[in-house]
């Protein structure tokens with residue numbers, strides 16, 4: 001084993017973060033670019049189902065809050081793309097791969113938001129699931145990713161609370177509003193559980209990622225934590241969990257839940273979900289439509305640089 005590899009291994013063992021200029025195995029770099037890139041894309045694509053409701057938010061307050069939340073997600077994507085760039089990834093290349101279907105984004109965003117209650121459910125359940133995953137990532141071994149997660153988690157916690165509050169208002173509203181809330185839970189419960197990825201015995205990347213401490217907990221452990229956290233919130237809202245097999249196990253202290261529809265999950269990963277095509281089309285249009293802005297910004301930056309160099313020489 002070479003010396004650089006030894007230093008890397010020791011840092012991982014002692015929980016010393018790996019920084020951009022440190023030596024790292026190529027496979028570690030590749031794994032991080034894959035995961036951080038997918039995470040960044042999820043933030044960008046995640047703006048679409050919620051953005052769909054900005055013009056139709058029920059009140060001015062809800063509209064303002066939703067706009068701020070969607071804008072936060074764009075900010076999260078920027079931290080994450082920047083973290084991926086510290087590993088040598090190229091942002092344009094990542095975007096091209098997303099549009100060509102060669103890089104993934106979270107399965108959850110391939111479901112439509114059919115009602116306002118779905119927007120509340122996303123804030124509460126989807127951001128809630130994201131927090132469980134991301135709190136763990138605040139201690140991931142790659143420094144820039146871990147630091148980005150600390151900030152993202154603070155904002156996601158706020159999103160989760162506002163989602164719960166919006167849901168509470170619906171659940172305590174008219175019978176029709178309560179039904180909208182229940183329908184949204186029925187639609188988003190299982191997809192939220194799928195966000196944690198395939199079960200541990202079917203997760204090809206987990207063993208190596210856990211050895212490198214890129215992931216600190218397994219997909220199933222985090223999923224269980226989310227279920228344990230969330231069931232009481234559903235009950236508090238006076239709603240039901242759409243899972244006839246759900247029951248609290250006194251011996252383990254955890255909720256046991258039914259079988260996830262993995263066929264549905266893998267179909268979505270293969271591009272066959274209800275909104276996969278629509279989401280990628282929206283990103284393609286935005287990417288192509290924004291080219292002139294990126295080109296102009298690049299020319300402007302170049303001119304600024306030339307000017308400041310000329311001033312230094314003079």
Ligand code: BYC
Pocket residue numbers: 034035038039040042043044046047073104105106107108126127130133194195196197198202203204205206209215219269
């Ligand atoms: N969706 O070996 P596995 C958010 C892929 S958004 C799609 O377990 P890994 C928010 C996986 O990539 C939340 N693909 O993989 C934004 C792999 O495929 P490749 C986003 C999935 O990486 C806006 C294959 O399945 N959060 O916060 O060890 C509004 C095998 O899986 C999914 C993150 O991205 C999925 N659900 O573990 C509101 C968190 N699951 O790449 C909220 C960071 C798995 O080999 N990412 N795949 O072709 C992670 O923690 C991990 O990447 C995962 C998967 C737990 C997701």
